[in-house]
Amino acid sequence: MSARPIATTRTAAGMPTGRLAVWWVIVSEIVIFGGLLGSYIMHRLAHDAFAEQAAYTNMWIGAFNTFVLLTSSLFAVLGHKAADAGDGRKAARMLYLTSAGGLIFLTVKAFEWSMEISHGFTISAHTFWSFYYTAAGLHALHVLAGVVIMLIVAASARKNLELHRVELIGLYWHFVDVVWIFLFPLLYIAK
Amino acid sequence: MIERFLPASSTFASDIDFVFSLIFWLVGFWLVVSEVLFFWLIARFRKRDGQKGQYITGELKSEKRFITIPHLLVLVCDVFIIFFAVRVWYDVKQSLPTAPDQQTIRVVAQQWAWTFVHPGPDGKLDTPDDITKVNELHVEVDKLYHFQLTSKDVLHSFSVPVFRLKQDAIPGRVITGWFQPTRTGEHDVQCTEICGVGHGLMPARIHIETPEQHASWMAEQGEFSVAAVTGR
Amino acid sequence: MAESIPVDHSHAHADDHEHHAEPGFVQKYLWSTDHKMIAMQYMFTGMAMALLGGFFAYVFRMQLAFPGIEVPLFGIVSPHEYNALITNHGAIMIFWVAMPVLIAAFGNFLIPLMIGADDMVFPKLNRLSYQIFLLSALILLASFFVEGGAFGGAWTMYPPLSANSEYNQTPLGTTLFIGAVGLEFVAFLIGGINFVTTAMNSRAPGMKMYDIPMVVWMIVIASILFMASVGPLIAGAVMLLFDHNLGTAFFDPQRGGDPILWQHLFWFFGHPEVYVVLLPAVGIVAEIITVFARKKLFAYKTVLYTAFGTGVLSFTVWAHHQFIAGIDPRMANVFTITTLLISVPIAEMMFVYIATLYGGSITLSTPMLWALAFIAEFLIGGVTGIFLGASGADIYLHDTYFVLAHFHYTFFPIAIIGTFAGVSFWYPKMFGRMLNETLGKIHFWGTVIPFNLIFIPLFVLGAAGEHRRIWDFTQFPELAAAPLRNLDKLATVSLVIMLAFQAVFLFNFFWSLRRGQKAGKNPWQSNTLEWTAESPPPHGNWKQLPTVYRGPYEYSVPGREQDFWPQNEPN
Ligand code: HEA
Ligand code: HEA
Ligand code: CUA
Numbered sequence: 006m007s008a009r010p011i012a013t014t015r016t017a018a019g020m021p022t023g024r025l026a027v028w029w030v031i032v033s034e035i036v037i038f039g040g041l042l043g044s045y046i047m048h049r050l051a052h053d054a055f056a057e058q059a060a061y062t063n064m065w066i067g068a069f070n071t072f073v074l075l076t077s078s079l080f081a082v083l084g085h086k087a088a089d090a091g092d093g094r095k096a097a098r099m100l101y102l103t104s105a106g107g108l109i110f111l112t113v114k115a116f117e118w119s120m121e122i123s124h125g126f127t128i129s130a131h132t133f134w135s136f137y138y139t140a141a142g143l144h145a146l147h148v149l150a151g152v153v154i155m156l157i158v159a160a161s162a163r164k165n166l167e168l169h170r171v172e173l174i175g176l177y178w179h180f181v182d183v184v185w186i187f188l189f190p191l192l193y194i195a196k
Numbered sequence: 197m198i199e200r201f202l203p204a205s206s207t208f209a210s211d212i213d214f215v216f217s218l219i220f221w222l223v224g225f226w227l228v229v230s231e232v233l234f235f236w237l238i239a240r241f242r243k244r245d246g247q248k249g250q251y252i253t254g255e256l257k258s259e260k261r262f263i264t265i266p267h268l269l270v271l272v273c274d275v276f277i278i279f280f281a282v283r284v285w286y287d288v289k290q291s292l293p294t295a296p297d298q299q300t301i302r303v304v305a306q307q308w309a310w311t312f313v314h315p316g317p318d319g320k321l322d323t324p325d326d327i328t329k330v331n332e333l334h335v336e337v338d339k340l341y342h343f344q345l346t347s348k349d350v351l352h353s354f355s356v357p358v359f360r361l362k363q364d365a366i367p368g369r370v371i372t373g374w375f376q377p378t379r380t381g382e383h384d385v386q387c388t389e390i391c392g393v394g395h396g397l398m399p400a401r402i403h404i405e406t407p408e409q410h411a412s413w414m415a416e417q418g419e420f421s422v423a424a425v426t427g428r
Numbered sequence: 429m430a431e432s433i434p435v436d437h438s439h440a441h442a443d444d445h446e447h448h449a450e451p452g453f454v455q456k457y458l459w460s461t462d463h464k465m466i467a468m469q470y471m472f473t474g475m476a477m478a479l480l481g482g483f484f485a486y487v488f489r490m491q492l493a494f495p496g497i498e499v500p501l502f503g504i505v506s507p508h509e510y511n512a513l514i515t516n517h518g519a520i521m522i523f524w525v526a527m528p529v530l531i532a533a534f535g536n537f538l539i540p541l542m543i544g545a546d547d548m549v550f551p552k553l554n555r556l557s558y559q560i561f562l563l564s565a566l567i568l569l570a571s572f573f574v575e576g577g578a579f580g581g582a583w584t585m586y587p588p589l590s591a592n593s594e595y596n597q598t599p600l601g602t603t604l605f606i607g608a609v610g611l612e613f614v615a616f617l618i619g620g621i622n623f624v625t626t627a628m629n630s631r632a633p634g635m636k637m638y639d640i641p642m643v644v645w646m647i648v649i650a651s652i653l654f655m656a657s658v659g660p661l662i663a664g665a666v667m668l669l670f671d672h673n674l675g676t677a678f679f680d681p682q683r684g685g686d687p688i689l690w691q692h693l694f695w696f697f698g699h700p701e702v703y704v705v706l707l708p709a710v711g712i713v714a715e716i717i718t719v720f721a722r723k724k725l726f727a728y729k730t731v732l733y734t735a736f737g738t739g740v741l742s743f744t745v746w747a748h749h750q751f752i753a754g755i756d757p758r759m760a761n762v763f764t765i766t767t768l769l770i771s772v773p774i775a776e777m778m779f780v781y782i783a784t785l786y787g788g789s790i791t792l793s794t795p796m797l798w799a800l801a802f803i804a805e806f807l808i809g810g811v812t813g814i815f816l817g818a819s820g821a822d823i824y825l826h827d828t829y830f831v832l833a834h835f836h837y838t839f840f841p842i843a844i845i846g847t848f849a850g851v852s853f854w855y856p857k858m859f860g861r862m863l864n865e866t867l868g869k870i871h872f873w874g875t876v877i878p879f880n881l882i883f884i885p886l887f888v889l890g891a892a893g894e895h896r897r898i899w900d901f902t903q904f905p906e907l908a909a910a911p912l913r914n915l916d917k918l919a920t921v922s923l924v925i926m927l928a929f930q931a932v933f934l935f936n937f938f939w940s941l942r943r944g945q946k947a948g949k950n951p952w953q954s955n956t957l958e959w960t961a962e963s964p965p966p967h968g969n970w971k972q973l974p975t976v977y978r979g980p981y982e983y984s985v986p987g988r989e990q991d992f993w994p995q996n997e998p999n
């Protein structure tokens with residue numbers, strides 16, 4: 006409704022407001038995932054049974070998803086480049102590719118989970134699986150949110166509007182990526 | 197200071213009371229000094245016509261002194277307090293003294309009652325002559341006791357104010373602690389961790405008895421005890 | 429600059445706060461993105477919740493003093509109702525009173541005005557944060573009316589009690605309670621990011637780090653503390669909800685979980701949280717004592733460092749709440765040391781405030797009285813924390829009323845006294861009119877004296893072994909003793925008196941909205957920027973955004989006939 010206040014356009018801290026804010030978002034997200042993974046590691050070290058359970062996860066699916074996310078991040082970077090160059094259409098195209106990556110990630114996850122659940126590894130089967138679904142699920146929600154926002158940003162970028170947002174969503178996407186980089190070894194590899 | 201309200205009936209009760217009193221006097225001193233100075237300043241520097249406030253930045257060393265010196269002194273007090281606090285803590289919670297005639301009792305908390313398993317005449321737990329009582333703990337004065345504390349459902353906390361003793365009970369874990377009563381009497385045992393609707397309704401009593409009283413108590417328990425064991 | 433503010437907003441203020449019934453009502457009062465209006469929303473919500481929390485306190489205090497009586501306005505208090513009341517009293521007072529009023533209301537109102545900006549950097553996020561907060565409050569209230577009643581497992585929500593409806597017997601209530609608290613956290617994360625970014629980026633030209641008013645610093649530091657500490661608990665809340673509703677076993681010892689883990693997650697947030705509410709309050713006090721003592725804040729930088737120091741240390745002390753909870757006893761020693769060390773920066777901060785009074789020209793107006801009362805009372809709350817920090821003494825004191833009195837002697841000065849200080853000080857700026865001084869003073873004494881009469885007896889009761897969250901002490905023969913019961917009665921009667929005096933405040937507050945004498949731009953002759961705007965400030969705050977030339981506390985500067993020197997006045 007109201008026009009953007011002057012406050013938003015100031016940069017007393019020497020950084021565009023948007024980027025500054027996204028960094029703070031990332032900081033608070035880090036502590037959230039940090040708390041969750043910290044708890045997981047504590048349990049993990051306390052019970053060897055976790056390893057046996059972890060053996061049932063499918064590392065290859067996890068690896069594939071990791072690859073997908075990493076490539077999508079690459080497109081995010083390219084999108085940022087294009088946006089800096091002022092080429093909104095290209096930036097938008099890159100963002101579409103990025104979100105495509107996110108969607109693939111989610112579909113793969115959906116299959117993976119339904120497979121595991123059908124094998125009886127439900128969220129309440131064992132504390133390992135509780136952590137598995139909680140952590141990965143929380144991450145998946147972030148991917149989903151990222152995709153939605155990305156499509157919104159892309160829509161305006163196509164019209165060469167709000168190009169600075171391309172960088173911001175990219176920043177967030179990298180973070181979501183990094184979280185997965187932590188989840189993958191913790192949940193899939195360490196057996 | 198706490199003896200005013202409650203007898204100190206265990207070997208470490210008076211140590212804990214001492215820590216309390218020590219802190220009371222140390223921080224009490226600082227509190228009084230701060231408050232007196234505070235109110236004096238308010239009274240002394242009330243607004244007077246035609247008199248402006250003074251311009252003091254508090255950045256000069258000569259002015260900062262008034263903050264830094266006290267705060268170093270506070271630090272000293274802290275060290276004092278830490279020393280005595282940790283000493284008592286070690287004694288009560290970290291060390292586990294033993295004695296030839298020591299006995300072990302089992303304390304089981306549940307929603308919303310205490311079950312106390314006394315070793316019985318033979319002084320050993322898990323023998324047929326164990327005496328199991330609900331909300332009623334009988335101990336012998338001057339004897340060293342270990343207790344094995346556990347819970348059946350949620351967190352509870354085993355608190356015997358006259359001993360100054362308190363320990364949370366955790367389901368799935370057995371926590372061992374100790375106490376040695378020093379004077380006879382009958383006192384409250386409280387549950388000090390919220391454990392549901394009946395948290396306020398799980399009071400128990402501890403009976404600290406002379407050896408003679410204790411022996412006669414065990415004698416009259418003898419026959420029922422077996423039933424009591426199966427009953428729990 | 430001002431031209432860039434759309435005209436339709438620039439004079440919308442003219443009838444803000446006046447006739448409520450006109451068409452734009454929703455737009456203006458409910459859907460507004462103006463930081464001042466959002467501050468008001470937070471404040472009035474907080475005020476309503478405070479009255480509710482106070483009412484709860486009245487009900488369960490009556491039950492404690494006169495077990496089993498039919499409490500007027502409530503009725504018989506059952507054990508479950510008792511637990512539900514104290515649990516929600518605690519949660520409401522901290523999460524729905526202290527935080528929204530001290531951080532969100534004052535933060536929203538003061539940050540843009542004090543740093544010379546026209547609004548928060550993200551007005552829409554700001555509105556969203558309030559709406560999430562409001563939702564969380566409604567969910568909490570709803571939990572009282574669901575099947576099985578409201579959650580009664582203490583505001584600390586320790587599992588297994590909170591993780592299994594067989595134990596807590598409030599299947600829906602528990603879920604709603606945890607959900608409400610979780611949502612509230614999210615609201616304040618969003619709000620906090622907004623505060624921090626605004627204060628970092630949108631300061632008026634010329635406002636350097638050390639020209640920022642202390643209260644803004646404090647709210648920002650508090651927001652960062654909150655952001656850095658709440659994460660694990662948000663994760664924990666999700667885990668707890670799953671345990672309670674999906675049959676997971678994160679905290680269930682019978683199935684390989686660990687109930688103590690929750691306590692770590694909770695207190696790792698819980699202790700920093702107490703400083704999250706403390707800091708804004710001391711910030712407010714700093715603004716007020718400097719104005720009414722006409723003094724420069726003693727050692728501005730030192731205050732800042734003590735705040736930073738407290739913030740950092742606060743992450744290292746959490747297990748002092750768990751000394752006897754079954755953690756490794758060796759750990760207790762570490763936490764005793766860190767806990768006592770934290771007394772140093774806070775002591776220093778208090779000393780600085782006391783020193784600030786030296787050489788002042790003190791006017792005991794109502795805001796000043798509140799600010800001074802904060803210092804006097806908080807000292808007591810602070811020093812009693814030392815008893816608890818000393819592991820040896822805490823074996824006995826843990827979960828007694830001594831703890832309770834300790835934290836009410838910290839929380840009440842912060843959440844109630846601090847709030848009254850701030851409200852009475854900025855009321856003229858918020859509503860353009862002055863509060864009535866006489867009523868203000870009556871309310872002050874009628875609140876502060878009963879406050880001490882409520883909680884000093886509780887210290888004694890705690891030392892005598894009275895423990896927390898007990899519905900009826902008369903079944904503990906030692907606690908049932910007449911002298912102790914009388915202390916409980918004294919506390920309750922004092923509370924009733926205190927609550928009665930709140931009527932004076934409420935009358936003063938709402939009567940002055942219309943009848944109070946008009947306040948000029950700067951009724952207290954203060955230096956900070958908010959006093960250079962109209963009272964109340966229009967949308968956009970200034971026609972011409974101010975520029976800053978000096979620090980906020982240049983009072984009684986030698987060689988000026990005026991004893992104050994606004995930050996925006998060119999030399
Ligand atoms: C905003 C609120 C607030 C504040 C500021 C504090 C401040 C402190 N608190 Fe408190 N505390 C709570 C709110 C608060 N607390 C709550 C809510 C609980 C209970 C939670 C629950 O269980 O429900 C609690 C419980 C609590 C416990 C756990 C008790 C138990 O359950 O067994 C402990 C133990 O260490 C503790 C310690 C401290 C200390 C050392 C400080 C220090 O920060 C105080 C430092 C200040 C001073 C020391 C005063 C100024 C200094 C001087 C005047 C100089 C003289 C001092 C010395 C010589 C040391 N608090
Ligand atoms: C900010 C925190 C805060 C505040 C202010 C209070 C205020 C009060 N509290 Fe409580 N309390 C807690 C936090 C707080 N409390 C917590 C965390 C617990 C632990 C819960 C648990 O164990 O789980 C607790 C528990 C608790 C108990 C223990 C119950 C038990 O363990 O059995 C008791 C008992 O007496 C008590 C009493 C009181 C009383 C008499 C007040 C009185 O001071 C209340 C008076 C209230 C008012 C006078 C309201 C005035 C405000 C206004 C009029 C609005 C102003 C607002 C604006 C202008 C915006 N509180
Ligand atoms: Cu058992 Cu409280």
Ligand SMILES: [Cu+2]
Binds near residue numbers: 702748
């Ligand atoms: Cu604490």
